[in-house]
Amino acid sequence: MPSTRLVTLLGTVLRQERQRRELTQRQLAGLAEVSQAAVARIERGERAPSVPVLERLFTAMDVQVVVAVEPLDAHLDARIDELAARPIGERIDELGLNETLDRLTDFPQVLTGSTAALLQGAPVPVDAVEIALRWKDSKRFTAWLEVNYGQRWNARWGEFGGVWLEPEEPGEHRWSTRYGEIRATMCDELPETIEVRHGGRDYQVVPLVELELAEPRAADLLRRYRARHRAVQS
Known part of the structure; x- marks a missing residue:
């Protein structure tokens, strides 16, 4: 089913x-x-x-499920509104982005996905640092994961662990590490980027217009936010 x-x-x-x-x-x-x-x-x-x-x-875990009803997709509107009202710097700190980037120095990478959208002001949920890295750097990435207690997402178990770390092995490019979750887009060459600056730090990110073409989830949320923003202003 x-x-x-x-x-x-x-x-x-x-x-x-x-x-x-x-x-x-x-x-x-x-x-x-x-x-x-x-x-x-x-x-x-x-x-x-x-x-x-x-x-x-x-x-068994001393909690209970509470049932309620709400308008369809109201949770998305509420989440988008909450994120749009929060400072970008606060969301960067909550993600632990700078700490992770300070340690991802063994190979070149750029920020992509929802992480890149966040840094360009998009009110999209971000629960992992998303990077693009080259296939030719995958062994260096694997070595970094080994040092930093990496565990790869195991879709069969629905949790991290129990599968090979290497990006070449089948499975989602998603790992938990001592610094939080990292999701990777593997590519032959790094995509073109723009530079954005927050809190005195520069970030290389995939432009928002490219993300909207390649990231359907982020694109849907951005369209929803823009429609809602227009409705509030009108």
């Missing part, structure tokens, strides 16, 4: 709450008296859990 937004959201919240308590899927399954495979499928959004199973899983 294809995953719905609600099923995906429930799986994400379940995984976040479990990881916040430093529980493995197997440990949570034992506490809730369900199978580890069921927990994994729910977290990946592959299974719509029954209400009793959902209650047992969250009760």
Whole structure:
């Protein structure tokens, strides 16, 4: 069965709450008296859990699910409005961007994706540092990951770990590190960039117009923000 937004959201919240308590899927399954495979499928959004199973899983972590209704995609409008009102410098600090960049010195890279959009003033959610790097630098990137406790995203398990670090290996180009999550776009040559400056620091970023062509999610959010902004002004 294809995953719905609600099923995906429930799986994400379940995984976040479990990881916040430093529980493995197997440990949570034992506490809730369900199978580890069921927990994994729910977290990946592959299974719509029954209400009793959902209650047992969250009760095992001393929390409960609260149900409410809202206008369709109201969460996006609220999130965009909240981000648009926050200073860019505050969002840079929250992401830990400068700390990460200060340590990504072993190979050339540029900022792309939602990270680049943030630095150009776009009110899009950013939950990982996104970089573009060359395939010929992949071994140096792997060495950096090994030193900095890198773990690659495991789509099968719905969490980090248990798969090879190397970008050449199949899988999403997404890693957790001691400095936070990094997502990479692998390319033969680095894309053209522009320079933006915040807080006395220069950043090389992929231009917003290029991101809107290559990043459908960011483009959709930007269109939504512009439409909402026009409606408020009119």
